Amino acid sequence: MLILCASIVIPFSSVKAADPAKGKAIFQQNCASCHNVHKKLTGPALKDVESRWPDKKLLHQWIHNSAAVLATGDKYANDLFNEYNKTAMTAFPALTNEEIDDILEYVKVEGAKDPNAGKTAAPEAGGAQDKGSDNSLLFGIITLVLAVVALILMQINSNLNKLAGDKEGVPTPDPVPFYKNKAYIALVILVLFMVGGYFTIQGAIGLGRQKDYMPEQPIFYSHKVHAGINQINCLYCHAGAEKSKHAMIPSENICMNCHKAIKEYSGPELFTAEGKKVDGTAEIAKLYDYVGWDPEAGKYTKPGRPIEWTKIHNLPDHVYFNHSQHTVAGKQQCQTCHGAITEMDEVHQFADLSMGWCINCHRTTKVQFADNNYYSIFEKLHQDIKDKKIDSVTVEMVGGTECQKCHY
Known part of the structure; x- marks a missing residue:
């Protein structure tokens, strides 16, 4: 199927630095079924692939259309073609030079790593979750303790005022115990009402959400x-x-x-x-x-x-x-919603998938607007880009926050 996504690597533009993170996502979507950085699969290992090609421009052409490069009679390309039983590499005409450069940078970074490093260490139980845990419970306990201390200090202050008044001969009524003090009781009721209301609202908002949900599967699939x-x-x-x-x-x-x-x-x-x-x-x-x-x-x-x-x-x-x-239309990678799926032994839900989470994504995510037939009907936005009124288009601008887009 493929015979050299290895070709998927080329010099990066001086205007924009290559992004290995983007390259990794593109590599996994387009190349990983036939290529590995460190070992042969259907196609050759990609480590040091850039040095194996005499001309980076030719490498770009190979990735876009390997058949055209073979037709030129290039020796390296034809030797590679023959080495893999004349199996032609899939053409990737949709990949831009910048995306190929991103893949190249990823291959460089990954190629510098030891492929056997970190394979035997067992994870500490709950380690990943402990890093992400918050201190809400601790803060709540501290707040409660401080509130009790404040009430005790207020009661002590009232008793001391009475003792001082008795010593000076100023009649002072006995202090009302805090559990009989109407002001204290009203304050406690108000606090309990606010705390109870907060947790009730949070619980209602969270109904049906299951972020970090990680069920045990019938077969351990990594x-x-x-x-x-x-x-x-x-x-x-x-x-x-x-x-x-x-x-x-x-x-x-x-x-x-x-x-x-x-x-x-x-x-x-x-x-x-x-x-x-x-x-x-x-x-x-x-x-x-x-x-x-x-x-x-x-x-x-x-x-x-x-x-x-x-x-x-x-x-x-x-x-x-x-x-x-x-x-397809949005050109989103799996990791956008599913997180670092390639690093999960047991899959868990990465995002809360709430309405707010989706809306925020639509407000900030730029769509692949240029050269995308899916958005050809948005003539005004195309004209605004030509007139330099806007430099990009977000999902929100093409109706991504309209209710009927997501709700029946």
Whole structure:
């Protein structure tokens, strides 16, 4: 399919510095199904690829259309073509030179890393969550303690005033105990009402939200291993992300495309979020049991049954969300909504997916407006850009905050 996304690397423009983070996202979407930085897959390893090409301009041309470069008779390109059994690399005419430069920068950064580094260390149980925890409970306890201390000090002050008055012969009424003092009682009721109201509102707002939700799945499936280390393109498994409303949970047949051959796990050690070690080979055996595959006989020997995956990301029924619109028209990467999915052994919900979260994204995200037929009807905005009245277009400007866009 591909024979050198390795070509996906070229010098970066002097006007705009290359961005390895953007390059990583583009690489994973377009190149990772056939290429790895450190090892051969369908195509060659990409480490030091830039030095292997005599002309960076030629490298750009190769990525955009490898067949055209082969037709010129270039020796390196034709040798590469023959080395990989004359399998042509997929053309990427839509990639801009800047995007190719971003990929090149990512390959440089990734190529400088040790591919075996950090593979055996077990994560500390709850470590990732501890870093993100807040101190709200601690502050609440401190505030309560200080309030009690203030009440005690006020009561002591009242008693001292009475003692001072008695000593000077000034009659002073006995202080009213704080638990009988109407002002104190009213203040406590008001505070309790405010605190109770706050938590009630927060609870109501949070109904149905499940940020950080991480259910235990029937098979331990590591996105870090598949999409991260092995750099399998997200669209290989979630084919609907560019074509339909739903990204789709891949069928067992997709898994078996690889696991008919891959019977044992030999990657870095796996651990659950609690720090419990996972036997990767045993998890592959679970897959075989679900699909009825006998790895020794090399064939299906019993009827299969569906894997009951637990859905993680859920939206209310009255909310409309279309994956294809965001990934194709909006050109958003998976990580925008799903977080660092290539670093997750167990997937959790990265964002709260609230209305406010979506609206804020639409207000700040710039759409791929130029050369995008999806937005051709917005003639006024196109004219405003030509007249330099605006320099970019956000989702909000093309109706991204209108109620009917997301609600039935």
